Amino acid sequence: MNAPRFPVPLSPPVLLAPMSGITDLPFRQVVAEFGAGLLVSEMIASGEMVTRKRSPRASTRARARIGAGPPTAVQLAGREASAMAEAARIAEGEGAPMIDINMGCPAKKVVGGLSGSALMRDLDLALRLIDAVVGAVKVPVSLKTRLGWDVECLNAPELAARAVEAGVAMITIHARTRAQFYTGRADWAAVQAVRAAVAVPVIVNGDILDAACARRALALSGAHGVMVGRGAQGRPWLLAQISAALYGTPAPQVPQGAALADLVARHYEAMLGFYGRDLGLRIARKHLGWYIDAAGGPPDLRARLMREGDPAQVLAQLPDALTRQEAAA
Ligand SMILES: Cc1cc2nc3c(=O)[nH]c(=O)nc-3n(C[C@H](O)[C@H](O)[C@H](O)COP(=O)(O)O)c2cc1C
Numbered sequence: 001m002n003a004p005r006f007p008v009p010l011s012p013p014v015l016l017a018p019m020s021g022i023t024d025l026p027f028r029q030v031v032a033e034f035g036a037g038l039l040v041s042e043m044i045a046s047g048e049m050v051t052r053k054r055s056p057r058a059s060t061r062a063r064a065r066i067g068a069g070p071p072t073a074v075q076l077a078g079r080e081a082s083a084m085a086e087a088a089r090i091a092e093g094e095g096a097p098m099i100d101i102n103m104g105c106p107a108k109k110v111v112g113g114l115s116g117s118a119l120m121r122d123l124d125l126a127l128r129l130i131d132a133v134v135g136a137v138k139v140p141v142s143l144k145t146r147l148g149w150d151v152e153c154l155n156a157p158e159l160a161a162r163a164v165e166a167g168v169a170m171i172t173i174h175a176r177t178r179a180q181f182y183t184g185r186a187d188w189a190a191v192q193a194v195r196a197a198v199a200v201p202v203i204v205n206g207d208i209l210d211a212a213c214a215r216r217a218l219a220l221s222g223a224h225g226v227m228v229g230r231g232a233q234g235r236p237w238l239l240a241q242i243s244a245a246l247y248g249t250p251a252p253q254v255p256q257g258a259a260l261a262d263l264v265a266r267h268y269e270a271m272l273g274f275y276g277r278d279l280g281l282r283i284a285r286k287h288l289g290w291y292i293d294a295a296g297g298p299p300d301l302r303a304r305l306m307r308e309g310d311p312a313q314v315l316a317q318l319p320d321a322l323t324r325q326e327a328a329a
Pocket residue numbers: 017018019020021022042043075102103104105144174205206207208227228229230231
């Protein structure tokens with residue numbers, strides 16, 4: 001069987017996962033510098049997008065902003081067909097080349113509102129939302145979901161088949177159930193049932209931390225591409241490394257020493273610019289922590305930077321913080 005075509009060109013099919021509070025525009029831009037097939041925005045509540053409500057972090061419109069580099073799908077969540085359709089139209093109007101529908105988020109806030117993965121328990125409502133979004137835009141629509149609600153209800157293949165019949169052009173599966181939240185291990189082989197149920201590209205997601213994981217996830221699932229989330233925290237070059245190992249794209253130069261400090265400084269300043277100084281300082285801390293952990297930097301300096309309230313001080317100490325501990329001693 002010929003491989004199905006991707007709805008937007010993905011060169012190569014190594015995708016950055018949507019992660020609320022993490023894959024904002026500044027982080028997506030850093031990942032884009034190294035390369036990725038597709039970036040996905042953080043989940044955006046369709047109702048908030050339509051009413052232009054400001055979240056405490058950044059306006060919903062700002063969260064959906066498309067940057068330079070690889071295509072960025074805008075991910076929408078919600079339970080009202082009209083708001084989903086309107087939010088999809090807004091995102092398309094602002095340049096999104098693809099709309100992704102979130103039917104995988106296990107968070108109580110989202111599930112309690114009967115969206116995210118809760119929609120796996122009400123496929124008729126899920127289909128009404130999908131129909132509304134597909135009917136509202138000309139750009140392709142993808143769906144991100146989990147294997148099912150729990151082991152008793154592994155209905156991703158049924159949801160995927162019905163979604164594709166309704167016009168969805170790509171399916172991403174986080175290979176866990178909702179009941180698992182983030183516990184246990186992603187069951188890549190279980191994605192095969194989804195792959196067998198649809199003729200559009202299927203992307204496997206969950207616990208892909210390096211090229212060996214990506215290769216194994218593809219082999220076990222039969223999927224057409226991989227999506228990487230937490231593995232890229234503090235390692236924005238990971239997608240490019242996976243692409244190089246699996247698809248022969250040029251291997252990224254993994255920055256070290258002064259080059260790493262420059263990269264983190266640029267990311268840091270972009271976060272302060274995007275969120276404003278005070279909020280930016282707080283949001284930047286988790287990224288700094290991940291970079292320092294990945295670099296093996298000194299824990300005492302890490303702890304100090306997590307408390308530091310002056311951005312100039314943070315920037316000044318980055319080179320030491322990002323130097324492997326034994327070298328710094
Ligand atoms: C902090 C956090 C936020 C997340 N936010 C979203 C989201 O907004 N939309 C979504 O579809 N999935 C979200 N996810 C799930 C990820 O996209 C991904 O499916 C999951 O983390 C498994 O992939 P990984 O093991 O590569 O991280 C989030 C995950 C984390 C850890």
